[in-house]
Amino acid sequence: MDTVTNWRERLISRTTRPARITTYKYWLWLGLLIVITGNGAFQYWNQLQDGLYVTDMRDRISWGLYISMFIFFTGVSMAGTVISAMLRAAKAQWRASITRVAEFITAFALMIGAGFIIVDMGRPERILSVYLHGRWQSPIMWDVMAITTYLTASVIYLYAPMIPDLALFRDRLKDKVGGLRNFVYRTLALDWNGSSTQFRLLGKAITIMTLIIIPIAVSVHSVVSWIFGMTLRVGWNTAIFGILFVAGAVFSGLATLIIIMAVLRKTYHWEEYITERQFRSEEHTSELQSH
């Protein structure tokens, strides 16, 4: 029992380390990202001034990098939620250390992907027209609906299993972090006290979300293919796109998961928790999908 307690303490101290200690590397990384984001914001400002002219897209090639990026990030978002839901449903024990990573990838990839649609629009200020004058016959309408549903579902699916961990952060980091972050942990933890009633209710909620999220994800990835498949452009007007997009999403999702896990494992020295077992199992999953 003692070893287990030790193991647990070590796990908690290792995983909360990034929340407790901020190194100069963090600020460097943050600075770099801010520079990149700022550049992007400046370019977008240019685009708002001069029109989509600045992207060098033209009538014949009317969708470019923006839509490719949208498709890419929606594909990557498959990683998370679905893989974690599938593994949860299959009761695969090795998933424990990767589900959180996977769910975060989904939520953030979706947010970025949805952003690309708005950046690609000629008149982004009319985005609400999609709700005011929306037509269900249009694949774009289904896109908007599927993606917002998927985003909501994956945020819930990310948040619900995180409540006990947020409670742990609330309890363990009380004296180590500032008031604002304490407030955030306290609010998000929703008075979690770890009683068996709470665990039962949370388990039920997660079960429901697991069941709901798999069909939503499949629908999202096939719906995204419609914006190509339902046009009359040669090479796009084909029925294979739905299957292709779902299959492609599973593979790119798994690949992203493997990459991000490898980076986290190296950066935070989580070799003990993200072991070779996880990587091997992911390879097997990927192989299984390909058959």
Next chain:
Amino acid sequence: MSKRRHPTETPVSINSIDRRDALKYIAMSAIGAVPLMAPGGVMDGLVAEVVRGPGSGDQISATAPATTKSGRIRQWSMIIDLAKCDGCQSQGTPPQCTTACIEGHFAPQPMEWIEVYEGEVDGGGTQFIPTPCQQCENPPCVKVCPVGATFSTPEGVVLIDQDRCIGCRICMAACPYDRRFFNWGNPPIPPEAALADYSVEQQVPATTGTVMKCDFCPEMVRDGTLPYCVQACPNDAIWYGDLEEDIATNGRTIVKASRLISENNGYRLKEHLGTQPRVHYLPGHGEDVGRDPGDEGRMPSEWPWIERAEGAVSWTR
């Protein structure tokens, strides 16, 4: 779960799914949806509310469609005689239908709403194909619009409401004829166009970030004149007509439209797609223009008012 428990695993398993529970939840959600589906229930009204017709046509409903004497709505159509069209090679000018359209509609710089393509005819010779919007009766562009900014009018014309268009460009991908143009930059607008009252039938002035195309000039025909391109054609190759009354005119003579089409083996572009275009073509015989199709020697279109447009950005197509 009786086996060794993983240290991170919570005391009561929050992660495992009981198959019976799963079925129960699915059944519960299915039952919940039943009242919505019942006939005469909420769904009926909801369907009417949610599944709207193709396009709103808010703007156009104020304008009464042109009708025949007996009150039937006219169905505008175009018949283009490829045997007569020589791409204005004999005139030594750029295609005059295109120029007239540009002047009349202030179409932004690289847009040629009626573009004259050039191709070889089997057996030699060159054929010039003026291509306006085909005004499909089964328009793929209208179907995919997420906001109903593009729509078919009762007269059978496909229009775009630039005040609603969100610029997603899915209609451009959907159009098999490549007849839709996007305002990639801030379009050049001469002062006289800037003063015009916007109307979906005129599309003047142009709006950044929206789609434009040939509008078939229904308001001109209602007023008793022919569209710019028909008026400008020096060879009288373009016929404009009404399929309801079955007449067509090129500005010089009036003929029976159906007979003109059938007697000259009329066809439509990409008929196999089922788009039912309203533009018919009478096959050409191939003119000898003294050069190969696509070779240099053809005059590019001009935008005569472009100097008057301030801060004009023009892009290439």
